[in-house]
Amino acid sequence: MTKAQFKKFTDYLIKNNQVIAPQYDVEEILHLNELNNSADLYLGTELPLDSWKFYMLPHDQKMFEYQGDKLKETLPKIDKQVFLGVSILDMQALTLLNQVYEKDAYYQDIKKKTIVIGTSLVPKDGFNKFFEVFEENKLEHLQFDIFLAVQKDNYKIFTGSNDGQRLLDKFSAKGGSTSGGGYKKYQHIEYAGPIREEGLDQRMVDIKDAMQNNHKDKIWQDLGKRCIECGKCTIACPVCFCFRMYDQADLDQDKGRRSRCWDSCFYNEFTQVAGVTPKSPKHRFMTKTAEKIYFWYEHHFVRTPESFSMPGCVGCGRCTRTCPADIDITQTIQDILKKKE
Amino acid sequence: MHNDYQTFNSKILKIGKEGSDSKTYTLSLPYKGFKFAPGQYVMISLPGFGEAPISISSDVSETKNFELTVRRSGVLTTELHKKKKSDIIGIRGPYGNAFPMDLGKGKEILIVAGGCGIEPVRPLILDAVRNPKKYKKVSIFYGARDEDAMVYAKEYAKWKKVCDFNLTLDNPKSKKFRKGVVTTLFDVKKIPTDSIAYICGPPIMYKFVIEKMIKQGFDPKNIFMSLERHMDCGQGVCQHCAVGPYYVCKDGPVFSYEQLKNFKTWLKPI
Numbered sequence: 001m002t003k004a005q006f007k008k009f010t011d012y013l014i015k016n017n018q019v020i021a022p023q024y025d026v027e028e029i030l031h032l033n034e035l036n037n038s039a040d041l042y043l044g045t046e047l048p049l050d051s052w053k054f055y056m057l058p059h060d061q062k063m064f065e066y067q068g069d070k071l072k073e074t075l076p077k078i079d080k081q082v083f084l085g086v087s088i089l090d091m092q093a094l095t096l097l098n099q100v101y102e103k104d105a106y107y108q109d110i111k112k113k114t115i116v117i118g119t120s121l122v123p124k125d126g127f128n129k130f131f132e133v134f135e136e137n138k139l140e141h142l143q144f145d146i147f148l149a150v151q152k153d154n155y156k157i158f159t160g161s162n163d164g165q166r167l168l169d170k171f172s173a174k175g176g177s178t179s180g181g182g183y184k185k186y187q188h189i190e191y192a193g194p195i196r197e198e199g200l201d202q203r204m205v206d207i208k209d210a211m212q213n214n215h216k217d218k219i220w221q222d223l224g225k226r227c228i229e230c231g232k233c234t235i236a237c238p239v240c241f242c243f244r245m246y247d248q249a250d251l252d253q254d255k256g257r258r259s260r261c262w263d264s265c266f267y268n269e270f271t272q273v274a275g276v277t278p279k280s281p282k283h284r285f286m287t288k289t290a291e292k293i294y295f296w297y298e299h300h301f302v303r304t305p306e307s308f309s310m311p312g313c314v315g316c317g318r319c320t321r322t323c324p325a326d327i328d329i330t331q332t333i334q335d336i337l338k339k340k341e
Numbered sequence: 342m343h344n345d346y347q348t349f350n351s352k353i354l355k356i357g358k359e360g361s362d363s364k365t366y367t368l369s370l371p372y373k374g375f376k377f378a379p380g381q382y383v384m385i386s387l388p389g390f391g392e393a394p395i396s397i398s399s400d401v402s403e404t405k406n407f408e409l410t411v412r413r414s415g416v417l418t419t420e421l422h423k424k425k426k427s428d429i430i431g432i433r434g435p436y437g438n439a440f441p442m443d444l445g446k447g448k449e450i451l452i453v454a455g456g457c458g459i460e461p462v463r464p465l466i467l468d469a470v471r472n473p474k475k476y477k478k479v480s481i482f483y484g485a486r487d488e489d490a491m492v493y494a495k496e497y498a499k500w501k502k503v504c505d506f507n508l509t510l511d512n513p514k515s516k517k518f519r520k521g522v523v524t525t526l527f528d529v530k531k532i533p534t535d536s537i538a539y540i541c542g543p544p545i546m547y548k549f550v551i552e553k554m555i556k557q558g559f560d561p562k563n564i565f566m567s568l569e570r571h572m573d574c575g576q577g578v579c580q581h582c583a584v585g586p587y588y589v590c591k592d593g594p595v596f597s598y599e600q601l602k603n604f605k606t607w608l609k610p611i
Binding site: 064066069071073101103104105108243244245256265270273274275277278280282283295298299302 | 343456579586
């Protein structure tokens with residue numbers, strides 16, 4: 001697909017769907033927003049500040065409407081959406097979310113209506129990525145619909161789902177009848193699960209092993225002194241997915257909604273349970289900052305690999321970018337991996 | 342698509358008072374085929390007040406209804422205590438794993454419970470009472486705050502027929518009862534250290550009971566404990582209940598001490 005064809009493809013997508021894509025805002029910060037004009041699309045190596053989870057896992061989601069004792073399921077009301085220009089790192093994040101929320105009716109309803117169009121572009125410098133180099137054989141371990149491998153003057157096109165194939169076929173049929181601008185010469189890649197042929201990601205295994213078998217208390221005590229528990233890293237992270245559920249009553253008697261919203265393990269209530277009586281103090285299993293930040297790392301580098309055989313960090317560096325206390329995840333990982341304290 | 346968060350309605354068939362602050366609810370089955378194992382829990386739901394995990398406390402052989410014993414301790418449980426016979430409670434589950442009962446077969450077992458920690462182990466006790474030959478000996482150490490906080494008091498006589506039931510109260514009002522925390526029972530009764538132990542109680546109890554048991558020579562592999570945590574999903578997703586590499590909601594709530602002893606985050610807040 002040539003760059004001119006790609007512009008046509010983008011226009012075609014905008015015309016028929018809600019397209020979410022990286023765009024610079026007026027303050028020149030790269031954000032994900034609805035794309036209305038193909039000229040505004042940013043397709044480059046910089047990662048947007050916000051991640052695609054904002055569109056897959058809405059920060060506040062109505063789950064049920066209740067009346068009396070009855071809960072009525074309310075699925076998200078969204079139209080078909082296209083994610084355009086998803087970096088490989090973010091594709092890896094979406095692949096993980098797909099596993100975590102495999103059985104979740106709400107997530108799956110949104111996933112069903114979402115087309116993911118990835119690109120081989122990754123940040124050039126800075127963070128030590130899990131996906132150091134793009135290679136075609138890594139694509140079979142990522143879930144996507146269409147993938148653009150960026151080449152010198154054009155894009156090599158891959159499909160990862162039937163939805164992706166249908167979309168390209170449809171575009172080709174349409175483009176063929178007007179100006180001949182379609183694209184049918186894609187290659188299809190079948191998802192082969194998260195584990196590569198060479199086995200588990202060695203870096204993931206090493207970090208997990210170090211966290212579980214070579215605990216260095218100093219790292220966490222030091223971070224505990226610096227972290228201010230703001231929770232921004234949990235918002236910025238494309239694979240921080242924890243949530244809390246809450247009920248909200250309507251003004252009408254006996255009616256209301258049950259929802260879920262993003263939560264953060266840095267908040268005091270995260271591990272709170274009731275006290276001995278309604279008036280006694282609540283019990284919290286985590287109270288110290290060091291415990292909370294350890295819990296955050298444990299989720300990404302121990303629990304996620306344990307449950308899904310996938311790294312719980314895609315190396316996007318968003319947590320480091322947003323941290324007001326300058327906590328650098330690359331540095332922490334280096335410290336975790338150091339043989340001696 | 343099947344929605345895991347959809348609750349099923351159970352009708353309150355009977356409410357029994359357990360001391361001054363707990364009640365036992367006998368509930369109709371939420372759906373056909375509802376079955377559980379000792380140690381498992383359900384999420385109870387009261388629309389407008391949310392959900393909470395509550396251990397199932399009835400005998401597994403009872404297939405027509407099930408029981409939950411709930412202490413009034415927070416917003417949801419306070420609301421539940423206002424409910425009357427024939428009212429409806431939302432249920433989803435059962436969730437979690439069970440106490441490994443087969444491990445104790447033919448051996449001596451010890452059940453240690455503190456406060457309302459007696460509720461999750463009650464199915465185990467009732468099973469032992471029903472099958473007097475299943476274990477070589479069943480000892481129960483139960484510690485409660487005072488006479489008013491004793492749960493299942495009406496059943497102790499029946500339990501005593503099969504089990505060596507030992508009760509101690511933190512602050513007894515009458516001299517009839519032993520005074521002291523549950524750990525003191527380890528000095529009074531000698532339990533063979535190759536026994537299988539099932540424990541449930543408040544966080545502080547674990548610290549002292551386990552210290553005592555390890556000192557006496559119990560094997561961490563034979564000590565099983567049921568943990569309480571904040572839970573929202575019940576399916577290992579929401580992260581609230583995580584302990585080390587485990588989710589209490591899904592991998593637990595029952596863990597052996599062997600599984601937990603090395604994790605930085607587990608014993609610390611206790």
